[in-house]
Amino acid sequence: MDVILIFEGDTAELLQTRHDQGRVAWPVTRRASIKDVVESLGLPHTEVHSLLVQGQEVGFNHILEPGQEVRVRGPIRPVDLSQPSLLRPGLPSAASPGRDFAPGFLVDENVAKLAMLLRLLGHDAAYDRTWEDSLIAETAQAQGRVVLTRDKALLKRARITHGRLIRSALPRDQLLEVAGLYGLAPLGAPFTRCLRCNTLLEPVDKAAVLHRLEPRTKKYYTEFFRCPGCDRIYWPGSHHGFMAGFLEELKLG
């Protein structure tokens, strides 16, 4: 007798096997956990947000038995990343001025622009294009970060507990996808994080940076921020105009 797996919500679109509206019959030919079977059908475990066997919620290690009916559910938006479930632990908060909880992200090279967009909103988004998959997985686990990528194989790594297979192609749509999934609002935007290196910015006296400013910036601006990580200086100049327009367009600001 087969196991019947029913893939609900946005999980069915990831199946790499023949299915009838998300319904798959899996012949039990070996001892296998739900996680094994779901991933062998094409779905990284990170895309699964709850599993029901005969109506009972179970964890990834549940061993499938002939005749069982399994419901594989995607996310219910917004996902609260601080809360543990049967499938994964809750995440610690990233440094987030003025907030009790804000997730930390780790952005893969194939969605690199997302890192800057998340930082624009004030979110902690680690990104380093030199990182191999194994280092991404290790860092995500060690620092409790959500991996954002378009690479299914990366999200099948066991060390990655939280992640999102980004469906949208354009950076702007990708940001909306992530913001909608995790209920993200701009944090202390626009001057929370360094766009270049992700470090939290600090206010700095104009006098201390005066020698580094262009004449026009010197004349028109009084408020400045400095990145302790890479020493870049920020002020409410052209960058702010871009930011305000961008947020308005996204309806997040």
Ligand SMILES: [Zn+2]
């Ligand atoms: Zn910096």
